[in-house]
Amino acid sequence: xxxxxxxxxxxxxxxxxxxxxxxxxxxxxxxxxxxxxxxxxxxxxxxxxxxxxxxxxxxxxxxxxxxxxxxxxxxxxxxxxxxxxxxxxxxxxxxxxxxxxxxxxxxxxx
Amino acid sequence: xxxxxxxxxxxxxxxxxxxxxxxxxxxxxxxxxxxxxxxxxxxxxxxxxxxxxxxxxxxxxxxxxxxxxxxxxxxxxxxxxxxxxxxxxxxxxxxxxxxxxxxxxxxxxxxxxx
Numbered sequence: 001x002x003x004x005x006x007x008x009x010x011x012x013x014x015x016x017x018x019x020x021x022x023x024x025x026x027x028x029x030x031x032x033x034x035x036x037x038x039x040x041x042x043x044x045x046x047x048x049x050x051x052x053x054x055x056x057x058x059x060x061x062x063x064x065x066x067x068x069x070x071x072x073x074x075x076x077x078x079x080x081x082x083x084x085x086x087x088x089x090x091x092x093x094x095x096x097x098x099x100x101x102x103x104x105x106x107x108x109x110x
Numbered sequence: 111x112x113x114x115x116x117x118x119x120x121x122x123x124x125x126x127x128x129x130x131x132x133x134x135x136x137x138x139x140x141x142x143x144x145x146x147x148x149x150x151x152x153x154x155x156x157x158x159x160x161x162x163x164x165x166x167x168x169x170x171x172x173x174x175x176x177x178x179x180x181x182x183x184x185x186x187x188x189x190x191x192x193x194x195x196x197x198x199x200x201x202x203x204x205x206x207x208x209x210x211x212x213x214x215x216x217x218x219x220x221x222x223x224x
Contacts (some may be wrong), residue, residue: 001142033212040199042201042217042218043153043201043215044214044215045212045214048212063153087152087153092158093166094166095166096154096166096205097155097158097168098143098153100152100154103152
């Protein structure tokens with residue numbers, strides 16, 4: 001089966017750095033994605049890792065360790081607009097199926 | 111920037127009725143997907159589609175569901191006989207490449223079955 005775990009909620013302060021962790025156990029692995037989802041809206045793509053290591057993209061970075069089944073999303077210089085749900089998703093199978101975690105609801109406070 | 115579009119944004123239907131949800135994927139994308147998200151729950155894969163065939167489908171995608179690419183631009187999801195539990199947000203997505211392509215999501219259709 002497919003299992004993806006991430007914390008349900010996190011709170012952080014504007015201007016700070018926050019790390020959202022994700023662990024996964026899946027049959028097959030073609031890559032790991034992070035999406036941002038504001039309430040009532042579609043998931044929007046943030047980052048993609050297929051090899052071990054860190055991918056940096058502006059204020060957002062994502063790390064992957066395939067041997068540990070572990071990833072994290074790092075958000076720097078937090079802004080109020082970063083308050084959203086952050087979804088970890090693993091790509092598997094020939095049909096390119098994305099299996100999502102339940103999402104981490106991030107609240108950025110003043 | 112090209113984006114996936116979906117219509118309608120909201121659909122209300124009676125239980126047992128058929129609904130068709132429409133999507134226009136990004137124009138140079140070849141792989142198409144439907145996902146759903148029940149309120150307060152995680153995004154769930156329904157089906158992937160390539161070269162006019164279903165590539166993979168989930169257990170949710172039973173005989174009441176079907177997909178079609180009726181022309182060069184549209185991609186549709188049909189639910190033949192809706193149930194109360196089909197109430198959800200339905201997202202269409204598309205990608206350029208199967209193994210590494212990022213899936214870009216449309217804004218969704220909120221389906222309410224009464």
